[in-house]
Amino acid sequence: MNAALLQRLRMSLAQREGSTLRRKLSARSSTDARVNLADNDYLGLSRDPAVVEAGVAALHEWGASSSASPLVTGYTELHQRLEQTLATWQGYEHGLVMNTGFAANSAVLGGLPKKGDLILADRLVHASMLDGIMASGARLRRFAHNDLDALELMLHEEPALEGVIFVVTESVYSMDGDSPDLKRLASLRQRFGFCWVLDEAHATGWYGATGSGLQEEQGVFAAADIVVGTLGKGLGSQGAYVLSHAPEVRDALINFAGEFVYSTYLAPSCAAAALAAIGRVKALAVERIQLQAMSHAWRDALLDAGFAVPSGDSPIIPLILGDAEITLKYATALRAAGFMVSAIRPPTVPVRTGRIRISLRRGLMPQVLADFTAALKGVRV
Ligand SMILES: Cc1ncc(COP(=O)(O)O)c(C=O)c1O
Structure with missing residues (x-):
């Protein structure tokens, strides 16, 4: 290994060690009987018999892998059914399954905003959203966490733009478990005409009469322009999705998002498990x-x-x-x-x-x- 590189890696790791921030992987055993208060399987669906059975049946029918990126042969009828089910459930016309929530956020925010656009993001948005934002070339302003007065002030401050204004929030923040007032965000969107990107990762399954998320719970069903969600938390599976009212969003991701185009697609068994999980969520x-x-x-x-x-x-x-x-x-x-x-x-x-x-x-x-x-x-x- 190159000596300069090794030296650099050792120095940055030693800095983390010194500040007790060094991370270490520890493998969980399947027989660990401790009470799990750490993962995101909020509804316990990853072990739900109907969900597991659906995954197993798909393993038998489709094999262990999608074996290709989606534009080659990786996109199956199961993925198609899943994206349509997700979209209808959450009130959108168009959906696209992605491999992970991280990839979905970085694809949406790295690909749709461009130089000349402005992104107003909550200070605590997830790392995947920031990754995308940083790659987009758009100008970023961050407002204090859940402070919609601060957001409104920024919207007033900004002179008329040639470009697009994006507002980026989560519905349940991953490390704080709190939420913005989605009703107010929806009304700001009406007034100012920005494009609202909402990450519902931690709200799906937990909120709403049918469990579709916090938009449903707060009475602003399908108000955001673009929703990103994940299958790997409340839905007990793995993978993610992007929903939109405009077909162009889905088409742009299919055409331009490297995260979608150049990666082996989500395993069909995960799509099947998620489909079963949606059925269970609705019944809960x-x-x-x-x-x-x-x-x-x-x-x-x-x-x-x-x-x-x-x-x-x-x-x-x-x-x-x-x-x-x-x-x-x-x-x-x-x-x-x-x-x-x-x-x-x-x-x-x-x-x-x-x-x-x-x-x-x-x-x-x-x-x-x-x-x-x-x-x-x-x-x-
Ligand atoms: C708010 C939020 N969005 C997106 C993600 C990424 O989702 P995934 O785990 O499916 O990559 C996470 C994961 O922790 C998250 O907390």
């Missing part, structure tokens, strides 16, 4: 109300135990502990007490906001909450 209306109540109960209990957590009803509860070292100590103690948790530290979150990101799931018993708060109280830092 009563559970959704209970899940949101569970989110309130966890937050109240954590507050009672002396931890500052924000109010809300999303599946993600940030237990903000501050310092990276303290966050690691909590994570280690909680793992030893039987909980699978992950210590989220900078640069994933801002400095001094290290946290345990508690991720709720269907089927968590009240006793888990009691045991978890007892374990938390027992941590000595």
Whole structure:
């Protein structure tokens, strides 16, 4: 290996080591019996019999891989059915399945905005959105997290543009579990005519009468111009999608997005599992109300135990502990007490906001909450 490169890699890794921010992979065992409070399988669908069976049947019918990029032969009838099902469910005319949410966001935001355009993005949008934005050549302004007054001010400040204004938000923020006021965003969109790109990754399955997401829950069904979603969280599968009202968005991705064109397409078994998961999600209306109540109960209990957590009803509860070292100590103690948790530290979150990101799931018993708060109280830092 080239000596200069090795030296550079060692230096940057050593910097991370020194600041307790070094990441290490640890392989999970299929027999690990700890309570998983870290992953994104909010509805437990990755192990739902109907979902697993659909995946297995597709493995038999289609094999283990799509074996080609979509424009070659990778795009199957299953992918087509999935994109149509997703679009209809969420109120859009057009859908396109992508390999990952990361690829979907970087394709949309790297490909649609151009030099001369302006992107107004929430300060906490996901890394995949920023990756795209940085590649796009458009000018970026970031508004304070969920601060729609600040967004509105920016919209007023900007002189008339030749180019397009994009507004980029999530519906449930991945590390904070909070949400913007989508009704207000929809009305700003009406007034200012920008293109609203909304990432519903963490809301799908959890919110809305049919589980289609926060737009449905907040009464602004299909208001965003472009929705990005993932199959790998509440839908218990893997992969992602982009939905739009305009056929041109789908066509542009098919023609110009390297993430779509030059990559082996999502395995048909993942598409089949996602299709089955959508059916299950639609049937879980009563559970959704209970899940949101569970989110309130966890937050109240954590507050009672002396931890500052924000109010809300999303599946993600940030237990903000501050310092990276303290966050690691909590994570280690909680793992030893039987909980699978992950210590989220900078640069994933801002400095001094290290946290345990508690991720709720269907089927968590009240006793888990009691045991978890007892374990938390027992941590000595
Ligand atoms: C808000 C958000 N968007 C997109 C993604 C990426 O989705 P995927 O895991 O399907 O690549 C994530 C993943 O963590 C996310 O939190």
